Amino acid sequence: xxxxQVENLSVGYKTKKGILHAVNDISFTLExxxxxxxxxxxxxxxxxxxxxxMGLLPENAVITQGAxxxxxxxxxxxxxxxxxxxxxxxxxxxxxxxxxALNPVIRVDEQIMEAIExxxxxxxxxxxxKQVKNLFNMVQISEDRLRDxxxxxxxxxxxRAIIAMALACNPKLIIADEPTTALDVIVxxxxxxxxxxxxxxxxxxxxxxxxxxxxxxxVCEDIxxxxxxxxxxxxxxxxxxxxxxxxxxxxLLASYLSLDSDKNIxxxxxxxxxxxxxxxxxxxxxxxxKHKSKNCENHTxxxxxxxxxxxxxxxxxxxxxxxxx
Amino acid sequence: xIEDNTQPAPIIELSGVTKEYRTKATFFSKGYTNxxxxxxxxxxLQRGEIFGLVGQSGSGKTTLGRLLLKLESPTxxxxxxxxxxxxxxxxKDLKTYRSKVQMIFQDPYQSxxxxxxxxxxxLEPLIVNxxxxxxxxxxxxxxxxxxxxxxxxxxYYDRFPHQLSGGQRQRVAxxxxxxxxxxxxxxxxxxxxxxxxxxxQLFKLLQQIRKKYNMTFxxxxxxxxxxxxxxxxxxxxxxxxxxxxxxxxxxxxxPEHPYTKKLIQAQPKFNF
Ligand SMILES: Nc1ncnc2c1ncn2[C@@H]1O[C@H](COP(=O)(O)OP(=O)(O)OP(=O)(O)O)[C@@H](O)[C@H]1O
Ligand SMILES: Nc1ncnc2c1ncn2[C@@H]1O[C@H](COP(=O)(O)OP(=O)(O)OP(=O)(O)O)[C@@H](O)[C@H]1O
Ligand SMILES: [Mg+2]
Ligand SMILES: [Mg+2]
Numbered sequence: 249x250x251x252x253q254v255e256n257l258s259v260g261y262k263t264k265k266g267i268l269h270a271v272n273d274i275s276f277t278l279e280x281x282x283x284x285x286x287x288x289x290x291x292x293x294x295x296x297x298x299x300x301x302m303g304l305l306p307e308n309a310v311i312t313q314g315a316x317x318x319x320x321x322x323x324x325x326x327x328x329x330x331x332x333x334x335x336x337x338x339x340x341x342x343x344x345x346x347x348x349a350l351n352p353v354i355r356v357d358e359q360i361m362e363a364i365e366x367x368x369x370x371x372x373x374x375x376x377x378k379q380v381k382n383l384f385n386m387v388q389i390s391e392d393r394l395r396d397x398x399x400x401x402x403x404x405x406x407x408r409a410i411i412a413m414a415l416a417c418n419p420k421l422i423i424a425d426e427p428t429t430a431l432d433v434i435v436x437x438x439x440x441x442x443x444x445x446x447x448x449x450x451x452x453x454x455x456x457x458x459x460x461x462x463x464x465x466x467v468c469e470d471i472x473x474x475x476x477x478x479x480x481x482x483x484x485x486x487x488x489x490x491x492x493x494x495x496x497x498x499x500l501l502a503s504y505l506s507l508d509s510d511k512n513i514x515x516x517x518x519x520x521x522x523x524x525x526x527x528x529x530x531x532x533x534x535x536x537x538k539h540k541s542k543n544c545e546n547h548t549x550x551x552x553x554x555x556x557x558x559x560x561x562x563x564x565x566x567x568x569x570x571x572x573x
Numbered sequence: 574x575i576e577d578n579t580q581p582a583p584i585i586e587l588s589g590v591t592k593e594y595r596t597k598a599t600f601f602s603k604g605y606t607n608x609x610x611x612x613x614x615x616x617x618l619q620r621g622e623i624f625g626l627v628g629q630s631g632s633g634k635t636t637l638g639r640l641l642l643k644l645e646s647p648t649x650x651x652x653x654x655x656x657x658x659x660x661x662x663x664x665k666d667l668k669t670y671r672s673k674v675q676m677i678f679q680d681p682y683q684s685x686x687x688x689x690x691x692x693x694x695x696l697e698p699l700i701v702n703x704x705x706x707x708x709x710x711x712x713x714x715x716x717x718x719x720x721x722x723x724x725x726x727x728x729y730y731d732r733f734p735h736q737l738s739g740g741q742r743q744r745v746a747x748x749x750x751x752x753x754x755x756x757x758x759x760x761x762x763x764x765x766x767x768x769x770x771x772x773x774q775l776f777k778l779l780q781q782i783r784k785k786y787n788m789t790f791x792x793x794x795x796x797x798x799x800x801x802x803x804x805x806x807x808x809x810x811x812x813x814x815x816x817x818x819x820x821x822x823x824x825x826x827x828p829e830h831p832y833t834k835k836l837i838q839a840q841p842k843f844n845f
Contacts, residue, residue, distance in 0.1 A: 264731060289768040290740020306735070344739050345682040403630045426739065429765050430680065432630045432795040433839040459740065459768035462841035489843075503769040505798040507825065507840055513773070513802075523728070 251420060251453050252278040252301075257314030259296050259305065267310070268524045270296045272477040274314075278470075280420065283447060283454040285468030285485075287461055287500070291521060292474040294457045295344055298423045301455075302341050303331040319420065337367055340414040341423040344457075347406040347430060350398040356409050357394040363416040383412040386449075387442055404435035408442070415446065421453040428463060440466050461504055465489055473497045476522040476532035483558030493567050494560040495537045531562070539566050582656030584757055584789045585618035585641065590650030592636050592813075610636040612813040614650070618757075623783060623790040625804030625821065627797060627836065633813040634793045635679060638759040641791070642676050643667065654757075672702050675750040676759040679793075681742035681766070685734040691718070692730045695749050702753060717748045722774065739766045747775070754786060761793045776803045797840050801825050809833045 259271040271293040278284050286294045299305050301316065303326060316323040318338060326334065343349065351359060360380050364371070381391060387408040398406055407427060414422055424443065428436040444467060447454050456467050464471065471488040473481040473496065481494040492498050505513070522532040530545040531537070537544065549562045560567055592611040611633045618624050626634050639645045640652065643662065652659050654670065662670050678684035685694060695714045699705060705713060718726030721744040734742055743766050750758055760779070764772035776799065782788050794800050800807050801821055808818040809832065816830040828834045 261736070263736070265728065287768070289771055290743075290766065291738040295738060345680065348680065348683060426766070430762075432628075433797075433836065433841060435630055436795075436841070437839050459766070460841070461769065462843040465843060466841065500768065500770055503773045504843060505769065505773065505796075505802050506843060507798050507801060507837065509798060509802065521722070521724075523725075525728070 249280045251280040253317040255315045258312045262308040266525050281451040283468045284470045285456045285464035288474030293477045336417045339421045340419040342414045342427045344425040346410045367417050387412045423455045425457045480561045487558040496533045583617045584620040586653040587616045588651050590614045590647045593648045621787045622805045625800035625807035626793045628810035632810045673756045675755040677750045677763045679761040681746045717752045721748045757789045759791045
């Protein structure tokens, strides 16, 4: 069953210099129980997508086009009241740098209870506390730490508590925005396994945002690669990571450092990120693309089908050229 | 390393440095508990090297950075900069020291002042240290923004931190740290928020800066692959204790301590 369908979504921010086109004409679908990963460089619009889905864009943001169908309703028609009821229940989000967002003067269990109470004021407190204990079990924080204050937790424990809070109202979709960025690799690995387990156990859909391709590859079945506010390649994890076709995806994979990387790994010329205020209309990656032609600077690329589930936003001749080297 | 007969003192020398935190009694428990954040650390950094510090969350890495910046004092031990003790620096000497030593903090969501524009954030150290005039400062800020690939610098000049993405904030923090051309930089997880293409460019940038100014770096990271790429030597820290030090390639290819082995095991694998 399709849970989420985003159609031609564009989001901009008003700035002194004009509208900054942070997200541009984005479409994707997500089935119930599946996981979708967004990867792309810093500033490419990943968090903006998450915030749009949560109805939490800042004051200066404008949604200029598109539709977001979730479970039968178009979220973009929601009134404030509807958003309040929907958040946490329909979609909940683990925000980027959320670890620091736990209230330092309130005990962790009370913060999670509050998250549940907002949506279900009629459930008796004892019942809610049972749920809190279950959630802690699920994210593997021992019960005797329930009454702690956040500063008594390590980074990894705080992140688990945040995930517990996001799960509190049993949402259909969880958006996790860089949930492991501040954690060490050992803790990161534990959290990723946790997320996969929860997804399986509750049939929750997951949107996972990260700049780290290894992390996304671990958790997500489907992948969207973003560049400069646009999706430039999408497909199944194996398709995108095993046979990447868009020049940016290839660049991204080639610059990934692993323990067996060559010290002389080829590093691209510094890429100037595209200017999202004065857009030229050509391909946004053209400046950094080694295959660019005149066409790329003057014409907007289009979606090229590479398989029934794998597409790239580029020009056919460029995609073929790139495949041969 | 540059051969030199005069044998200059190492830029940083730590001997027996210990930092204990005493956490306050809570409402329910009387008395104090002590957290040993760093336990008897001895370390020497040569001028111009990039030294990596790797280890799990909570092992004491940031604490070491904060001590070197003199944001906190060690409970025990001696710290030297260019051969001179810095434990008791005060007043003018402390101010001079602080202009030579900078830190890039782990979390740009906390380290940038939300009320200062990007320009003001990077200008501040220049103003505090009375460097240049209005025009040269502005030029320097734009040049520095370019250096960290926030380009064109002019476009970011008037923005505030909340108008930037996470990674862009981190680049502002880096710009702020390098704007004074310091001798020594503590970089605490500077790329944990950046994607691979930008992270690697930043590493290249640090290498260039090191070469050009003979700057010294303490590079704190969880990412062994990044350490391998960037660092001449590394130390592995576990529960406040350095368990292994050596040339990066040796430590990663022939790890001796079980914790180092565990860390290598847990590195994310990306093989399709
Ligand atoms: N409130 C705002 N006002 C103006 N511009 C903004 C605002 N918030 C974000 N932007 C800009 O919109 C673009 C997209 O930002 P977004 O936070 O979605 O990026 P991101 O992909 O999540 O990046 P990161 O990986 O660094 O977190 C960036 O260029 C950013 O500078
Ligand atoms: N102000 C403080 N009061 C009490 N304990 C503290 C304080 N600052 C740090 N600690 C404790 O000291 C230990 C070392 O912390 P530190 O921040 O140096 O770790 P780290 O290695 O930087 O971890 P991470 O990789 O998660 O950033 C931790 O157990 C931490 O909880
Ligand atoms: Mg983001
Ligand atoms: Mg730290």
